Each structure stands twice: as structure tokens, then as C-alpha cells.
Amino acid sequence: MSEVREKLLNIALVGNPNCGKSTIFNQLTGLRQKTGNFPGITVEVKEGRMQLPSGRQVMLTDLPGTYSLYPTSSDEKIVASVLTNPKDAHYPNVVVYVADATHLEKHLLLLTQLLDLGLPVMMALNMSDTADEIGIKVNASVLADRLGIPVVAISGRTGANIQKLIGEIEKLFDTPTLPEKHFYPLQEVEKQVAEAVCLNFNLANAYQALLIAHHHEWLPFLSEQNQETIRAIVQDKGLASLRFQVDETLDRYDRFTPIVQEAVQRPPQFPSTPTDRIDAVATHRWWGPLLFFFVMLLVFQAIYDWSTVPMDLIEQFFADLNVWLTSILPSHWSTDLITDGILAGLSGILVFIPQIAILFLLITVLEEIGYMARVVFIFDKTMRRFGMNGRSVVSLISGGACAVPAIMSSRTIGNWKERLITTMVTPFISCSARLPVYAVLVGLAVPDKRVFWIFSWQSLTFGSMYALGVVAAFASGYLMKKVLHTRESSYLAIELPVYRMPHWRNLWLTVWEKVGAFVIGAGKIILIISMVLWALARFGPGDAMAQATLKAQQDAQTQQLNKTEAADLQAAYHLEASYAGYLGKVIEPAIRPLGYDWKIGIALIASFAAREVFVGTMSTIYSIGSSEDDFVLREKMKTARFEDSGTPVYTLATALSLLVFYALAMQCMSTIAVVKRETGSWKWALLQFSYMSLLAYLCAWLVYNVFA
Amino acid sequence: MQRRYRTIPDLKVHESAHALAFEDPALAGKLTAMGLLPGTLIEMVRAAPFGNAYYIKADGVRLALREEEASSILIDV
Structure with missing residues (x-):
């Protein structure tokens, strides 16, 4: 063995x-x-x-x-x-x-x-x-x-x-020395079961055989036939699994407790430790919940405050790089691909590394110091009302960073129904990939004015997007609780670990790993999509592009436009005549009720792979044609107008409707894949996708019509 | 007639008692593995802020238990 x-x-x-x-x-x-x-x-x-x-x-x-x-x-x-x-x-x-x-x-x-x-x-x-x-x-x-x-x-x-x-x-x-000591002597029934299993499966170790017998219902390496064989043995010998497990555990304690007593000397009394003093506040009736909301507020404050300087630096770097590349590279379509396609797509997302890093850092700190277990304890009752377990809090909070690891963390929930509901509602929590989308749209449409002394309209809008996600998650949880039924019992029983200082090495490695995974995983998708988009926007069916050029030249002449204006007009005609424009127009009727034009339509299609693609896509679409301009997307979006009516596209109503759509829609292939894997079937993944998309559409429509 | 046993929710804050037995066999498996055994000294630390759960210490180990879980653990008088 x-x-x-x-x-x-x-x-x-x-x-x-x-x-x-x-x-x-x-x-x-x-x-x-x-x-x-x-x-x-x-x-x-x-x-x-x-x-x-x-x-x-x-x-x-x-x-x-x-x-x-x-x-x-x-x-x-x-x-x-x-x-x-x-x-x-x-x-x-x-x-x-x-x-x-x-x-x-x-x-x-x-x-x-x-x-x-x-x-x-x-x-x-x-x-x-x-x-x-x-x-x-x-x-x-x-x-x-x-x-x-x-x-x-x-x-x-x-x-x-x-x-x-x-x-x-x-x-x-x-010298792989096998242990000489054996602790638990099997009881007669267990011995018989183990012997039979050993004989059937050619095993040498009796305890291994016993464990396989106890767990035969779910062990993944057993074939159905194997399970059948073991089930027969277990029934035949009368191995009442639960009772034997408890007896075994108690017997083991009896055997190793003397060893501990011999090897360990402890002080006569536990003094009141820092953990007790912290918990007197952290799990206090009033202070506990208050502290939690204060901590959450601090986390979000940190994400926005600490990240401005590095974000400005990254943005500036890409703008400079773009200008420099345009100046040294020959005027050729491959240059356009690099500056308008790849660079535009990449900068749109790399800018958000500081925010993502801070978010992951703070969530890891909360886990490392042991605070998350207290949150589980405090909110267990609340979560159960919505069909979940106290442990779901960890998933929901982690969902603020990324739904993929968050859904995987729901594995600690034993009850199937509670775990499923947690998996289904976690993607409603605004993840770090929604940050870039929110940042662009809020900056675009919401005035930067202060209200109530400390808050600005912008930060309030941001906050309400997060709140919207939380409300959607809990409401959906409540709905699922009413629909799903299970008799399986559910447990809290969780250890509240001693508070510890976070270990810098763990923090650094976690943040490094998560940000690295984000940049490489999401980066790949974004890179491919922005290149595909660039190609779709650059080329058109048949001679459509050539005709667009011709039409642009004629119109420029009749309207007596100067050189820059003529170039922009040509760019606009080109985009409309391109494959991308064609695609956008196809879905425009479906999204016009939400206040979107066909350009947003292109971004929406692209976003179904990963929502963070939105910003890169918009950058690519709006930088086509006049790449010598600065890189700031918002300025370009502000000037966008509907072609038929000539009214601005990005009004408050459109921006809010887009915000709501991105807050609620399931636009993430990775999440769909992980839900399929964790629930073991496409059923739940597809149900979740349809439900979230439908809800997003309806709410976006509602918001647009209220504000329009 | 006096009851011969109580359960954990009967404990007042900072009161201690020894665990006697478990009424829920599945939970017993979990709790014994976590170190809460028959004979373990249990101290009530506090109730959860929104109720329905208890913060206890079992032989120095801090545990959070739901109302149902806590009331399935019999303790001495």
C-alpha cells in the first residue's frame, strides 16, 4: 500500500x-x-x-x-x-x-x-x-x-x-516506516465488515476497509457495483454507521488522552485571554452587529480611497504608451490592432488591479484573524430565514471579490439545500469585475455633488448597486427556500478560533495568487474578445466598408466638415457598416426599451463571456478611428448620441438602467462553469443564468422607464 | 418532581456544567470529533445577538451552537 x-x-x-x-x-x-x-x-x-x-x-x-x-x-x-x-x-x-x-x-x-x-x-x-x-x-x-x-x-x-x-x-x-501503533481495536461487527470488504476488494488494511464501508454511499472512486456489494455487506452484518462512528471516536479519546496528559503540562487555570475580551465586543448583542457594519463600511471605503493614486498612475501609463506607440509604429492596420484593439482592451481592465487587490487583501485579513467565524455565529439566524446557513455569510462576503472562490467556499455547508441556495444567490453580490463597469457608468452619468456633508451622489449610487445585489440575493434565497424541500438536517456547530494577527506571508501570497489568477484568467478572455471585436469593427460584409467610406466623403463635402470632423464621421460610418455594427443592430430592438443603442448592444454581447469586458469593449468601440485622442473613455461616451433622435445616449436613465443590468445579470462564464461543477449538473447553472438574465432585463427596463 | 438533567440553553451566562449525553446521533458524531464529549465541562458565554444560537466554551474550546443543537446536549444539574 x-x-x-x-x-x-x-x-x-x-x-x-x-x-x-x-x-x-x-x-x-x-x-x-x-x-x-x-x-x-x-x-x-x-x-x-x-x-x-x-x-x-x-x-x-x-x-x-x-x-x-x-x-x-x-x-x-x-x-x-x-x-x-x-x-x-x-x-x-x-x-x-x-x-x-x-x-x-x-x-x-x-x-x-x-x-x-x-x-x-x-x-x-x-x-x-x-x-x-x-x-x-x-x-x-x-x-x-x-x-x-x-x-x-x-x-x-x-x-x-x-x-x-x-x-x-x-x-x-x-525510510518510509509504517506506524507500529494502532489505536482503535475494531468491534466484532466492524471486524466482520472490514474482513468482508478486504476480501472483496483485495485490501490489506482493516481500518481502510471499515472507512470505505461507512462511506460507501458517496465515495467517488466506488463504482455502482462496488457500492452494491458493500451495501449488502453492511446490511448483512448490521453496521449501524452513526452509532459505531461515535463509539469509535469516544474510544480513541480514551486511548490518546493519557498520552496528552503525560506529554503536556498546562497552567492550572485559563486566564482571561484577549480573544475573550475581543469577543465581549465582537459578539455582543448591540456592538457585534454594529461592528460588522462598521467593518464592511471600512472595507468599501478602503477600496475606493486607497486605490485612486495607483489607478491614476496605471491609466496615465497606458495613455502615454498608446501615444508613444502610435508615434513610432508605421501607419498600418497592425498598429491599429495593437493600439485600438489590444491596448484599449487591456488598459480597461488592468486599471482595476489596485481595487481588486485591496478587496482580496481585506477579505483575507478578516478570514485570517478569525473574525469570519464570529460573523457566521451572529448572522446564522438571519441567513436561515433566507434559506441559508450562517456559513453562507463567508460566501456572500467573498462574493464581493469574486463569485468563483466564493461558491467553492460554500463546500463547508453540510446541508444540500442551504449550500445550493448559497451557490445560486452568491453571483448577485457585486463582485470586483462589476467595479470597472460601475466606475465608468457612475462617473459618466451621476453628478459629483455632495449630499449630507460626507457622501457624494456618486458614492451613494455605488453603494446602492451593492445594496441591490444584496437585496436580490436575499430575496432569491427566500424564494428558493419556499420552493425547495429537503428533510436533511442542517447544522451550525462551528468552532470560533482564537484571534490571531494575520500573517503577512499568507496575505501576500493570497493576494498575489488571486490577482494573478484574475489578470491571467480574465486577461486572456479580455484579450481575445477585444481582438475579435476590433476585427469585427474594422471589417464589414462585402463592400459595405468601401461604400461607407464613399458616403462619408460625400457627406463631409456637403456638410463642409474640417479634417478631424471628416475622420470622425468616417469612423462612425465604418463602425455602423462593420460586422460589429451589424450584430449590434440585430439586437438593438431587444435592448432599445432599456435605453441602449447598438454600440452598447455590442458590449452586452461581449459581456456574456465576462462582464468586465464591458469597459474594454467600450474603449475599443469608441477608440476606433481617432486613436490619437486621449484614452479616457468617459469623455467619449459623454458625446455619444442616438442616431435617429440625436439625443444623448448616456443620460442618467440609460446609465442607471445599465448599472442595474450589470448588477443583476449573470455575465460570467467562469461562474457558470463552477456552478455546474459544484452542483453536479447543468440544470442549476442554466436555471441560474436564465433567472438572473431575466431579472436583470426586467429591472433595467423598470429603472429606465422610471428615470426617462 | 425534579428533572434529572438539563440542556445547554438552561445555563445562565458564565454558568458551567458537564455534558452527559447527546440526543441527536448525527450531531454527536460531529461534536465528539470537535472535542465536546460526555464529561466535558461546558460554560455558557453568551447568546447570539439575534438569538437562536449560543456561544459556549467546551473545555476551553469556543463553539457556536444553534438552539436546536444546544438543546440536544444533556448536561448535569
Whole structure:
């Protein structure tokens, strides 16, 4: 079972939630990690390369935190299904078990299960420095002796003893000693079941067989026939799963508690800790909710305030780059492609990196310090009213950054209905990709005047877009709660971890990874779409473009236009005659009731791939023809007029209607893909898409007609 | 006649008692794995701001439980 495969050596990090696993993972892998959090990559766990002292490269996998191999949610199920299946791509050659030295008595249950599985394990005794500070003494050598495995006391935060840990990992690779100790002696019924499963599936380890028997209903690597076989065994022997699981857990405690008592010396009394004092406020009846809204306000304030300077710099950089490129490159269609197509599309989105980075940074800080668990506790009741679980708050708040990782974070919700509703409504929360769209439209149509001393109309409009998303999410949740029915029980039961200072390395890596994923993932789509759009706008069917040129020249003559005006007129005629213009005109009748012209139609079509494409598309459309102008999109959009009536396109009504449309519509291929994957069927993904699009259309129509 | 047991919601703030047994077997699996066992000393810290949930300490570990969850855990008098 644990023969060392020479090519693909895997190490798995396993441990309880809040044991500091990710910090250690980051210490060991640094930037050589990839994430399963972004479209295209369907890995469900984080993995990263690391080098051992001998120079050997190994793959480190960070499995989700779990208390036991008897999972209650789908992220915990990943751990059990990887560790019971030697054929799994992530099945470890060596397991590094991370335990919290300050709560060792709660952290050994899972370890004893790993030992009984016969996996080569070693223990990283994390937070040893914190344990020292609060007067807890852990004798690592006693632990190592009683558990029969190597134990290294480390600190993931300071990096103390990490090298020693790596050395021990190498040793375990060289001589993969299987654990000698076994903790849980199977009861008679369990023994019979395990023997039968072992015999049927040719397994050597009885505990592995028992776990497979307990989990046969959902283990992904079992075929239907396998499940049938095991079901028959379980029924025949009378393995009442729940009762045996609890008995096993209690028996394990009885066996390892004496070891903890021998190895750990703790001060006689827990002093009142900072966590208690913070929670006296953070979970207080009045102060708790108040603090939450204050924190959220602070987050949004930070996004807009801190980002202005870097955003101006990036915008200026692209404007300069464009001018410079136009001046040095020959006048040729390929130059147009670079400046009008690629550069216009890219600058439209890269400008928003500062805001996205700040948003991800602050959400990560809230998670890292342990505040999110308190929010779950405070709002569980509220969320349940809307068909969700307290844990859904984490998804909804993360949805403010990006719906894709947010939907994946709903895996911690055990109840199917609550998780489904969370998945379905999370995309209503205004994500960072909507920021660019809001920024352009609000700046365009809403006056920059102050009201009530501190607020401006612009920031209020921004705020109401976010509020609209939240209202839509909760209303839809309520609706789904009434429609869907399940008998499955739902649990809160969540640990409120000790508050910790955020670790700069974790923060930096998370922000780096998310922003990188955004730039590369979204960048690719945007780049392709802006090139396609440029081509669609540059070329037209048959001799339409040539005729447009001719017509423009004639009209310019009759109207006696000067050179620039003539060029702009020609550009306008060209766009209208192009393939893009043709497409836009086809859908114009459908979107005219919302106040949009065919140019916006082009952007809408493009936005169904990813909504952030809107800004790039508009930049491309409006820069066609007069690329020597400055790059600022808003100025160009302000002068746009309807061709038939000659009234300005971007009135307050149109802008608000567009805002509402972008706030509510499902315009993100990545989200559709992740919803399909997480719900396991196209049904929910398509239902969500249709529902959101329809709602967006109706609300946009309503808003346009109210303000027009 | 006096009851022989209470459940967690009967605890006053800062009052402690030992857990005796669980009435919900599925929840029992989850709670025992998290370290709340029969015999564990449980302290009531506070109720949730909007109600329906409790903040407790089980042997120093901070947990949040819903009303139904808390009332399925029997404690001594």
C-alpha cells in the first residue's frame, strides 16, 4: 500500500481546521503553488512543489481541514476520499500531520485515524511559540515515543524549525516506516465488515476497509457495483454507521488522552485571554452587529480611497504608451490592432488591479484573524430565514471579490439545500469585475455633488448597486427556500478560533495568487474578445466598408466638415457598416426599451463571456478611428448620441438602467462553469443564468422607464 | 418532581456544567470529533445577538451552537 513510487512523490498536509496548516503550506512552497480556485483548473485542493535537502522535488498537497475521517461537509469528504484510495492522484507517500500545540487534546483524534490507516505519518507540532507564551509545555519526545512517529515542534508564523521539519520529511521518504501503533481495536461487527470488504476488494488494511464501508454511499472512486456489494455487506452484518462512528471516536479519546496528559503540562487555570475580551465586543448583542457594519463600511471605503493614486498612475501609463506607440509604429492596420484593439482592451481592465487587490487583501485579513467565524455565529439566524446557513455569510462576503472562490467556499455547508441556495444567490453580490463597469457608468452619468456633508451622489449610487445585489440575493434565497424541500438536517456547530494577527506571508501570497489568477484568467478572455471585436469593427460584409467610406466623403463635402470632423464621421460610418455594427443592430430592438443603442448592444454581447469586458469593449468601440485622442473613455461616451433622435445616449436613465443590468445579470462564464461543477449538473447553472438574465432585463427596463 | 438533567440553553451566562449525553446521533458524531464529549465541562458565554444560537466554551474550546443543537446536549444539574 505504501510502496514508494519514484516518480510522483506526494506529501499531504492533514490537520483540523484552524491548526495553521495553510501557513505551513505557504512556508514550505512559497510561490511555487497553484490553486484550485480559478476557472480552468479543476484541482479541488491546493498543491505546490517543494525541494528536499537532497535536491529531490516533491509535490505538497494541502488537504482541507477536518476534525475526523467521518466528514459532515463536502470539503471534509475530500480528505476521507483521498486517504482511503491509494489510486488517487493526491494519495500521499508521506503525511505531515499538523497539530495545534495549544489544544493538543483536541487535535489527536484525526492523527490516530491516520495511524490506523497505516500511512507513514509525522507530526508538525505547530504554534509551539504561542504555547510557550501562555505557559503550556509540550514534551515532544514523550509524544514521539508514545505515538511512535517523528514529532517536530515548529512555528508556522515565525518559521522556527521549518528546516528541521523538512529534514524529517526527507528521512521519512528515505525510510518510509509504517506506524507500529494502532489505536482503535475494531468491534466484532466492524471486524466482520472490514474482513468482508478486504476480501472483496483485495485490501490489506482493516481500518481502510471499515472507512470505505461507512462511506460507501458517496465515495467517488466506488463504482455502482462496488457500492452494491458493500451495501449488502453492511446490511448483512448490521453496521449501524452513526452509532459505531461515535463509539469509535469516544474510544480513541480514551486511548490518546493519557498520552496528552503525560506529554503536556498546562497552567492550572485559563486566564482571561484577549480573544475573550475581543469577543465581549465582537459578539455582543448591540456592538457585534454594529461592528460588522462598521467593518464592511471600512472595507468599501478602503477600496475606493486607497486605490485612486495607483489607478491614476496605471491609466496615465497606458495613455502615454498608446501615444508613444502610435508615434513610432508605421501607419498600418497592425498598429491599429495593437493600439485600438489590444491596448484599449487591456488598459480597461488592468486599471482595476489596485481595487481588486485591496478587496482580496481585506477579505483575507478578516478570514485570517478569525473574525469570519464570529460573523457566521451572529448572522446564522438571519441567513436561515433566507434559506441559508450562517456559513453562507463567508460566501456572500467573498462574493464581493469574486463569485468563483466564493461558491467553492460554500463546500463547508453540510446541508444540500442551504449550500445550493448559497451557490445560486452568491453571483448577485457585486463582485470586483462589476467595479470597472460601475466606475465608468457612475462617473459618466451621476453628478459629483455632495449630499449630507460626507457622501457624494456618486458614492451613494455605488453603494446602492451593492445594496441591490444584496437585496436580490436575499430575496432569491427566500424564494428558493419556499420552493425547495429537503428533510436533511442542517447544522451550525462551528468552532470560533482564537484571534490571531494575520500573517503577512499568507496575505501576500493570497493576494498575489488571486490577482494573478484574475489578470491571467480574465486577461486572456479580455484579450481575445477585444481582438475579435476590433476585427469585427474594422471589417464589414462585402463592400459595405468601401461604400461607407464613399458616403462619408460625400457627406463631409456637403456638410463642409474640417479634417478631424471628416475622420470622425468616417469612423462612425465604418463602425455602423462593420460586422460589429451589424450584430449590434440585430439586437438593438431587444435592448432599445432599456435605453441602449447598438454600440452598447455590442458590449452586452461581449459581456456574456465576462462582464468586465464591458469597459474594454467600450474603449475599443469608441477608440476606433481617432486613436490619437486621449484614452479616457468617459469623455467619449459623454458625446455619444442616438442616431435617429440625436439625443444623448448616456443620460442618467440609460446609465442607471445599465448599472442595474450589470448588477443583476449573470455575465460570467467562469461562474457558470463552477456552478455546474459544484452542483453536479447543468440544470442549476442554466436555471441560474436564465433567472438572473431575466431579472436583470426586467429591472433595467423598470429603472429606465422610471428615470426617462 | 425534579428533572434529572438539563440542556445547554438552561445555563445562565458564565454558568458551567458537564455534558452527559447527546440526543441527536448525527450531531454527536460531529461534536465528539470537535472535542465536546460526555464529561466535558461546558460554560455558557453568551447568546447570539439575534438569538437562536449560543456561544459556549467546551473545555476551553469556543463553539457556536444553534438552539436546536444546544438543546440536544444533556448536561448535569
